[in-house]
Amino acid sequence: MKKHSVPAVLAIGGNLGDRQANIRAAVEAIDDTKGIKVRGLSPLVESFAVTAAGVDESKPNYINAVVKVDTKLKPKKLLKEVRRIESELGRVRIERWGSRTMDIDIVTYADEVKSTKKLELPHPRAYQRAFVLVPWAMLDEAAVLPGHGLVRELSEPIKNDVWLVK
Secondary structure, eight states, X not given: OOOOOEEEEEEEEESSSSHHHHHHHHHHHHHHSTTEEEEEEOOOEEEOEEETTEEETTSOOEEEEEEEEEEOSOHHHHHHHHHHXXXXXXXXXXSTXXXXXXXXXXXXXXXXXXXXXXXXXXXXXXXXXXXXXXXXXXXXXXXXXXXXEEHHHHHGGGGGGOXXXX
């Protein structure tokens, strides 16, 4: 029996190295991964770095985007593949909320709501993050974040926390 694809939303970004080239490389690597097909890429947005202590303008700014995909991979396998891509693009996991070349988060996987030790769906902080919500709303104005509502409405109060990359 053939596996059916499910829609998923990935947030990608980084603040080290050639940020735009890293995003292009990540999107290409995602699309080249067996069982994943990229269906849309948002405009790129830039924002100040957020650390465990809050916004830190002394760190390099992040560039972020949202990617809509169809995938035949189960959530844990999808997570394994995006972690592989992060590593291939120079991601080193030393400190939580630290600067990085690439970060890829699974924001949604169909309308699945689940929580395990390694993966929470939808992403537990996506509803608070302008760098996820604003580009996602630009990509898909009808998008819904399960458990939180319309992405464009969630993004409205925080839309000025990011700006379009020129």
